[in-house]
Amino acid sequence: MNRRLCLVVLVAAFAGTMRGWAEIDPLDALKQQLQQMQQQMQLLQQKVQALEAAKTNSLPAVAGTVSPAQLKEVDEKVDKVVEAQKKTLMSEFNPAIGFVGETVFSYRSRGSEATGSDRPGGWDINQRSVELNVTASVDPFAKGYVVANASADAATGEAKFGIEEAALQTTSLPWNLELKAGRFFGEFGKLGYIHDHELPFVNRPLALAQYIGGESRSDGLQVNWLLPVEHYVSLTLGVGDSFGGDGPQSNPGGFRGIDGFNFWGRLSTYFDLTPDWQAETGVSGLINPKTHDRGGVDGLNSNQINTGVPLTENERRLAGADFQLRYVPLRNNQFNSFTWGTELLYSDNRYTFDPNGVTGSGVVTGPVYSGDVGSLGLYSYMTYKFSRQLSAGFLFDYVQNAQNEHDLTYAYSPYITWALSHWNQLRLQYTHTDHNDMSGLKPDDAVYLQWDWIIGAHSHGWQQR
Amino acid sequence: MKLFRLLLMAVLMAATAQAKVRVVTTLTDLADFTREVGGELVEVRSLATGVEDTHGVPMKPSFVPVMNRADLIVLVGFDCEHAFLPALLEASKNPRIQKGNVGYVDCSQGITPDDVPKSTDHSEGDVHPYGNPHYVLDPVLAKTAIQNIYKALIAVAPDHQAEFTHNRDAYLAKLDAKITEWQAAVAPLKGTKFVSYHEHWVYFAERFGLKYFATIELKPGIDPTARHIEELVRSMKDEHVALVVREPQFPEKVPRLIAEQTGATLVKLPIMPGGVPGTDTYIAMMNYIIRTVVAAHKT
Numbered sequence: 001m002n003r004r005l006c007l008v009v010l011v012a013a014f015a016g017t018m019r020g021w022a023e024i025d026p027l028d029a030l031k032q033q034l035q036q037m038q039q040q041m042q043l044l045q046q047k048v049q050a051l052e053a054a055k056t057n058s059l060p061a062v063a064g065t066v067s068p069a070q071l072k073e074v075d076e077k078v079d080k081v082v083e084a085q086k087k088t089l090m091s092e093f094n095p096a097i098g099f100v101g102e103t104v105f106s107y108r109s110r111g112s113e114a115t116g117s118d119r120p121g122g123w124d125i126n127q128r129s130v131e132l133n134v135t136a137s138v139d140p141f142a143k144g145y146v147v148a149n150a151s152a153d154a155a156t157g158e159a160k161f162g163i164e165e166a167a168l169q170t171t172s173l174p175w176n177l178e179l180k181a182g183r184f185f186g187e188f189g190k191l192g193y194i195h196d197h198e199l200p201f202v203n204r205p206l207a208l209a210q211y212i213g214g215e216s217r218s219d220g221l222q223v224n225w226l227l228p229v230e231h232y233v234s235l236t237l238g239v240g241d242s243f244g245g246d247g248p249q250s251n252p253g254g255f256r257g258i259d260g261f262n263f264w265g266r267l268s269t270y271f272d273l274t275p276d277w278q279a280e281t282g283v284s285g286l287i288n289p290k291t292h293d294r295g296g297v298d299g300l301n302s303n304q305i306n307t308g309v310p311l312t313e314n315e316r317r318l319a320g321a322d323f324q325l326r327y328v329p330l331r332n333n334q335f336n337s338f339t340w341g342t343e344l345l346y347s348d349n350r351y352t353f354d355p356n357g358v359t360g361s362g363v364v365t366g367p368v369y370s371g372d373v374g375s376l377g378l379y380s381y382m383t384y385k386f387s388r389q390l391s392a393g394f395l396f397d398y399v400q401n402a403q404n405e406h407d408l409t410y411a412y413s414p415y416i417t418w419a420l421s422h423w424n425q426l427r428l429q430y431t432h433t434d435h436n437d438m439s440g441l442k443p444d445d446a447v448y449l450q451w452d453w454i455i456g457a458h459s460h461g462w463q464q465r
Numbered sequence: 466m467k468l469f470r471l472l473l474m475a476v477l478m479a480a481t482a483q484a485k486v487r488v489v490t491t492l493t494d495l496a497d498f499t500r501e502v503g504g505e506l507v508e509v510r511s512l513a514t515g516v517e518d519t520h521g522v523p524m525k526p527s528f529v530p531v532m533n534r535a536d537l538i539v540l541v542g543f544d545c546e547h548a549f550l551p552a553l554l555e556a557s558k559n560p561r562i563q564k565g566n567v568g569y570v571d572c573s574q575g576i577t578p579d580d581v582p583k584s585t586d587h588s589e590g591d592v593h594p595y596g597n598p599h600y601v602l603d604p605v606l607a608k609t610a611i612q613n614i615y616k617a618l619i620a621v622a623p624d625h626q627a628e629f630t631h632n633r634d635a636y637l638a639k640l641d642a643k644i645t646e647w648q649a650a651v652a653p654l655k656g657t658k659f660v661s662y663h664e665h666w667v668y669f670a671e672r673f674g675l676k677y678f679a680t681i682e683l684k685p686g687i688d689p690t691a692r693h694i695e696e697l698v699r700s701m702k703d704e705h706v707a708l709v710v711r712e713p714q715f716p717e718k719v720p721r722l723i724a725e726q727t728g729a730t731l732v733k734l735p736i737m738p739g740g741v742p743g744t745d746t747y748i749a750m751m752n753y754i755i756r757t758v759v760a761a762h763k764t
Contacts (some may be wrong), residue, residue, distance in 0.1 A: 140565070170559040176533060226533060226558050232526040270526035275514065278525060328523045331516040331714050386686050417502055423587055455587070462552040465524040 011215035058438050076378050095136030096457035102197040103451045110444040115433065121444070127152050129197050131164070135459065147195070164195075164217065176226040185216045186243055187224070187236040187266045188284045189343050190322040192216040198464055200339070200383050201415050202429045206399040207377025209320050211347045212286075213244025218262065232270045243286060259289040262316070278326045288316040291349075314370060315350035317391040335388050342380040347402045348372055375400035383417075392416040401439070408436040423454040470749040486622050489532050489562075490539040491546045492519060493738040494601050495572060497747045498611045499539060501636040503618055509533075510738060512553075516737020518714040519599070519665075520591075520686070524549045532557035535568065536621050539614055542573030545598030566670050570617040572610035576600050579667050590684025601670035602736065603663050604644050604751055611752045643748055647755045648673065654762050659708035660701065660723070668755075681719055689719060702728045708761055712736050728759040 104126045111121035128151055135145035147165040152158065167182035185193035192208055193216045204214060220240020222274060227233040243262040268282030291313045320343060327338035352370045377400060383393035394414050401407035415429035427450040435441040485508040490496040496511035503509065510531050513522045519541070532538065532553060540546050554563060562568035578596025585594045600606040615633045619626050655674035659666070660683045670677040678701065683693045700706075701723070709731045711720040717733075724731035734740045734754050744750040 171555070171563065173558075174560075176558045178558055226529065226556075228533075230530050232529050236528075272525060272527050278523075280526065330514055330523065332518075332716065333523055334518060334521045334714075335716060421587075422591060459551065462524070462556045465552065 014218070030216075047073045048410050051340075082168055090287075096459065098133040098454060098456040098458050100129055100131040100133065100195075100197055101451075101453050102127075102131075104128050104202060105449040108444055108446040110442055114442040116441050127159075129195075131195070131197070133457070135457075137171075138168060141172050142168050144168050148376050164215070168324075176228055178226075180222045181220075182221065183217065183219045184242060186218040186220065186222060186238045186264050187263075188212065188216050188243075188264050188286055188318075189266070189345070190280075190282065190324060190341060191343065193463060194286075197452045200381065200393065200417075201395045201413060202427055202450045203413075203431070205298045205343070205379035205395070206397040206409055206411060207343065207345045207379050210377055210399045210402055211345050213376075216243060218243045218264075220262070234268050234304075235265070235267045236267075243288070257290065262286060262288040276327055276329045278328060280326075282323045284320040284322070286316065286318040290314070291316045312352040313349055314352060317348040317350070317452075318345060319348075320345045335385070337385040337391075339383045339393075340381070342378065344378045345376070347375045347377070347400055350405060373403055373405055375402050375405040389452045390417070390418050391419075404438065406436075406438045409439060409441070410434045423458065425452050426450070427452075466546075474527070486537065486618060487535050488537045488539060489528075489535040491522065491550060492541060492601075492748050494607070494750070495539045495541065495610065495614070497738050498636075499614050499618075502611060502629055502633045504613050504628060504632045506622065506628060507618070511540065512549075513737065515735070516713060516742070518547050518663075518712075519545055521714070522546070522549045524553055526556075528553055529556045532562065532684070533559050535559060536570045537570050537617055538562040539572060539617070540568040541598050541601065541610075542571040542601075543576075543578055543595040544593045544596035547593075548601065561723060567617070567620050570613060572613045573598070573600070574613050575609045575658050576606055578608070580664070580673070583695050589688030590682075593685070597664060597667045599665045599736070600668045601747075602666060602754075603672040604640060604747075605672060606668055607747065608640065609636065611640075640748070643751065647751060650755050650759055654758065657708060657762060658704060658706040659710055660697065660706055660729075661710035661734075662712050662720060665712055666710060666734075676759075681709075681715075681723060694719065694723065698723055698726045701729065708732065710734050713740050730764055732757050732761045734758075 033211060104124075106119070106124045106126070107117065108117070108119070108121045108124065112119065115121065132148045133145070134148075134324045135143065138144045145165065146163065148161065149164045150159045150161040153160050163183060165182075167180050167184040170177075170179045173179060185195075187193055189208070189212075191199060191205065192212050195215065196204060203209075208214070218238065218240030219242060220238055222236060222238035222240075224234060224236045227235065240262050241256075241260075243264060244376045264284065264286040266282055266284040268280065270278065270280045273279055314394040322341070322343040324339065324341045326340075329336055349371060351371050377398060379395060379397050381393055381395040383391055385391035392415065394412075397409070397411035397413070399409050403408075411431055411433045413429055413431040415427055417427045418423060419425040427448075429448045430451070431447070431448070432443070434443045477534060479747070484504060485506060488496075488499050488503065488509045490499055490509060490511045492513045493511045493515040496509045499509045500505055506576075512528055513519070517523070535557075538550075538554070540550060559568075560566065566759050573595075578598075578600070580593075581596040582589060582592045582594065585592055601610055611633060615629055618629050622629075651673040656676055658676040658678040660672075660676075660679050660681060662684065664677075664680050666675075667677055669675070679697055681689055681697065683689050689697075706727065707729055709720050709724040709729045711717060711731060711733050713733055713735060721731055723729070733741065735744050735750055738744050738747055738750045740750065741753065744753045
């Protein structure tokens with residue numbers, strides 16, 4: 001409509017101009033033409049303004065066609081989005097905080113003097129973990145995390161609060177590098193750096209407890225390198241003042257050379273056998289060239305019970321190989337999966353000791369001198385998940401004492417896990433433990449009921465995959 | 466001379482291959498969109514194959530080298546990939562695709578989410594704090610995802626803007642035509658009530674006029690209890706719910722039982738391309754979904 005009007009006005013103006021062209025002075029004609037054009041422009045401007053006003057006035061009429069129910073729906077949507085935005089803003093500078101609780105109810109057929117356990121025989125309730133996890137980005141280049149744990153002391157029952165991990169991890173180093181510094185679980189093997197409550201069974205495998213000393217905790221520095229090749233190959237190297245959660249910490253006094261540190265490394269790779277079957281394997285090594293600084297005393301003497309001979313650990317050497325085969329069907333992996341994991345460890349520590357010490361006799365039968373003790377340990381387990389909530393498995397343990405390879409322990413542990421949800425799970429496990437005569441310990445049977453729960457933030461970490 | 470030509474061709478081919486934008490997508494629908502917009506200029510790899518749960522793609526170490534070299538990671542957003550993507554991103558050691566950088570393409574940008582929870586307490590199950598992330602099943606909202614992918618491709622390869630624009634426009638035109646066709650096909654089903662295993666179909670139902678009645682799982686990520694199934698069956702009978710939707714990654718037993726007890730029709734619908742045979746592209750998948758729902762309504 002507007003266009004037509006403009007066109008008519010312009011055509012009329014042009015025609016009028018043309019008609020009088022020959023009759024009047026060209027300059028006057030030009031002035032008249034200009035005046036006419038200005039008037040027309042004013043008319044057009046008025047018209048445009050009138051149309052714009054009409055358009056604006058018509059808006060409420062359009063809005064009026066929206067029903068109250070629709071308006072309410074839009075309001076609710078906007079409210080929801082605003083709420084979500086508030087959550088994002090509130091959490092922008094706050095770390096993710098999670099809390100893990102783990103209680104283990106158990107019955108063991110023999111007392112600790114016969115089993116060598118740090119827990120009593122008979123009925124026992126162990127609040128093994130009360131763990132606080134805090135993690136957040138430090139800046140664009142790093143993230144930080146802290147894992148604090150309060151667990152009951154085996155002897156006194158008193159809750160001890162300690163920092164299990166507190167480390168800084170880089171997120172944007174070049175050349176596929178990642179650096180971790182502080183207190184953390186060093187990468188050795190497959191389950192060494194997994195927290196107790198994340199294990200697929202109740203107790204840490206005996207070989208890891210014997211040779212690593214529990215979780216692979218260290219105060220140190222670790223670098224990981226993803227090799228720049230098309231196949232997944234990961235190399236980790238670390239250095240720290242200790243290695244193993246239950247092991248002695250750094251030397252409180254004296255002077256330590258570089259050989260007083262623990263050095264470790266792991267090389268691992270992975271294969272997609274089929275879209276549903278996966279294989280992962282790795283080799284690990286740990287060396288502490290001069291261990292007599294451990295615990296601030298000149299060596300360890302923990303084997304007196306068995307041999308009556310004081311032992312001094314001079315050098316710590318540990319090698320490991322791990323293999324994991326997994327069936328993770330793409331279609332329903334949350335309801336069905338299978339895992340077979342095995343880890344073999346070989347300890348070759350150097351001690352000052354009496355190699356001919358006879359178990360339990362308390363008699364020293366030979367000269368004391370320095371020598372290596374090569375001992376072997378392994379665990380192998382299979383877990384089958386047959387629904388989102390239920391899985392069952394079997395763990396086999398075999399370990400030689402790191403200070404006496406003739407001292408053997410075996411354990412057989414079937415277990416069943418009922419995950420009520422992602423954050424609440426129960427596990428029932430039976431364990432039969434057997435020892436040979438050299439150990440001086442007796443076979444026993446135990447039943448465990450483990451209850452884990454999580455509140456707050458819970459991340460699905462790369463290591464726990 | 467022949468050898469020289471061959472070598473030259475090989476070098477040129479290598480150079481062309483290198484010039485491609487390397488894109489990793491979390492799900493197959495996003496991979497399809499990226500291929501449509503990027504054409505020959507992109508090399509696309511999806512972490513999911515199509516049959517997985519959108520929240521449960523297995524974290525395979527073989528993904529890591531691929532992500533390490535990627536120029537873009539394209540994701541659904543709204544925390545859809547929270548179970549696998551953050552850990553994979555960390556393991557990839559690729560600063561280009563970390564959150565906040567140009568290579569991190571969150572396709573939910575510009576989408577108004579449904580079902581934003583008032584509380585993120587776990588008593589409500591594995592809730593998504595930013596709202597329901599399954600918006601790609603609404604083809605109109607999918608266009609926003611396509612636009613986000615288009616913008617990201619331009620950001621990393623501005624020289625090819627004209628090609629990307631042409632490809633995007635052609636694909637959107639094709640999609641618009643299909644949307645009209647799908648809406649016409651589903652029109653007779655307006656108001657049809659249905660249940661599904663997981664809350665995948667909120668946006669889909671809204672777009673096509675269906676009524677989402679309830680989910681078979683108790684809460685997001687929590688299996689149904691006997692009491693929940695009993696109550697669901699009773700209320701479905703009362704409300705004449707006609708359709709039970711099972712997503713392929715969930716077991717058939719409970720949806721079948723519910724369908725049998727209520728007389729509703731059980732259908733299996735993919736949630737991303739490749740979820741069932743013959744649904745390799747987004748359009749093929751939506752064709753399948755619409756066809757199946759319409760056929761179920763007729764029975």
